[in-house]
Amino acid sequence: MPTTSTPNPSELSRFLEKIAAIVGPGHLLTEPAELAPALTDWRGRYQGRALGLVRPGSTAEVQALVRACVAAGVPMVPQGGNTGLCGGATPDTSGRALIIQLSRLDRIRSLDACNHTLVAEAGCSLARIQAAAREAGLLFPLSLAAEGSCQIGGNLSTNAGGVQVLRYGTCRDLVLGIEAVLPNGECWDGLRALRKNNTGYDLRHLLIGAEGTLGIITAAVLKLFPQPRTRVTGWLGVASPAAAITLLNRFQQRFDAHLTAFELVCPLSLELVRRHISGIPPVPDAPWHVLCELGDSDGDGDLQGRVEAFLAQGLEDGSLLDGLLAQSESQRQGLWRIRENISEAQKQEGLSIKHDIALPISRIAEFLDRVVLPLQQAFPGIRHVSFGHLGDGNLHFNLSMADARANRALLARQAEANRIVHDLVHELGGSISAEHGIGQLKREEIQRYKSPVELAAMQAIKQALDPAGLMNPGKVLP
Secondary structure: OOOOOOOOHHHHHHHHHHHHHHHOOOOEEOOHHHHHHHHEOOOOOOEOOOOEEEOOOOHHHHHHHHHHHHHHOOOEEEEOOOOOOOOOOOOOOOOOOEEEEOOOOOOEEEEEOOOOEEEEEOOOEHHHHHHHHHHOOEEOOOOOOOOOOOEHHHHHHOOOOOOOHHHHOOHHHHEEEEEEEOOOOOEEEEOOOOOOOOOOOOHHHHHOOOOOOOOEEEEEEEEOEEOOOEEEEEEEEEOOHHHHHHHHHHHHHHHHHHEEEEEEEOHHHHHHHHHHOOOOOOOOOOOEEEEEEEEEOOOOOOHHHHHHHHHHHHHHHOOOOEEEEOOOHHHHHHHHHHHHOHHHHHHHHOOOEOOEEEOOHHHHHHHHHHHHHHHHHHOOOEEEEEEEEHHHOEEEEEEEEOOHHHHHHHHHOHHHHHHHHHHHHHHOOOEOEOOOOOOOOOOOOHHHHOOHHHHHHHHHHHHHHOOOOOEOOOOOOO
């Protein structure tokens, strides 16, 4: 079995020469200045080192790279747009790994409008896939704040969710087939555009959400949907998270599958966006906020009118405090701009402890009611930025101090904060990771909340597929 010790200078030189020969001139980067952007995660939380960064241009080149790394005992770190929030695409500090960046695998191989499918390579940006679907009169519904720079391979590797999970599901629900290079360098061609395929273990779902620890996704068959001809987008003020949940249930009873997004936003989230992001439209002040969107693919019904009547009834009975509906596409985009810039505004504000949790929708209000007091007792002056996809139970619950200078001291006590938050999430039947993955950030934490049986099964799968432990080591599993 290959070792993962640092190669001596002559071995390293020969290895890098072999890597350069696989990808061609200019696609192996080793200079510190060239490597720097790939060695730090988007949040600036993790800083790693690497032998180099290589940019393959085809699946065959990815295969050749993996085989070369296995032969030399060199760890591999797959990387897409590097927009992750858990350090899953950042190498460790040993400097022994090779970063395999997939940005050159950026072709849309085919689009079958009749079958409502699109085959995209892993390096395609999410925005480009959305645009290709739109040009065909169809919709790829995965939508994230980072969609201009994130890549579909990374989205699948973390099983990204986004704002339309309520209607369309997570990445697992949006993928029919996968092509991937396994840790032994073999290519599994699972690019089947089938809705039904019951022929054994589903390797597709094993690779989706594995964060590159079981192989490197190189292409995928993605589901497309009819493009909505009518969208109704509203910014609503409510009294509390409990009131937002009641409103969500009423929306679902009245509009069913027309409801595509239902986002909860706390007042501090809105305050930070107003403080740090320019061009934000005015919205009503309220104790809590909801951004909702409904879509209609036939375009014949008066969806806007029906929503207006529904909201008028809410204002009358007190379940809704205030609200506005976008009257144009530019107004719609302005409302979404608020929601999509919450993470960027937090980054501008300073460091924070981030939690990406999932709860039964019925327990979210209870979580928010119960978590605040123990946090304040343990960390006087702490504040929380709470926002997320209320429609599917995914809450982003981020902690910081009002004085940004105090946040490094807060981060040093992250384990204490995590214990308060994650223990309560676990008690309420939730998960400590909803859509951001595990990466480095939560790899030790999952040992507390997953059963020994589950962890042993995960370890057995990892050992079976990657016995040398070279595929994105130090991520997901401790």
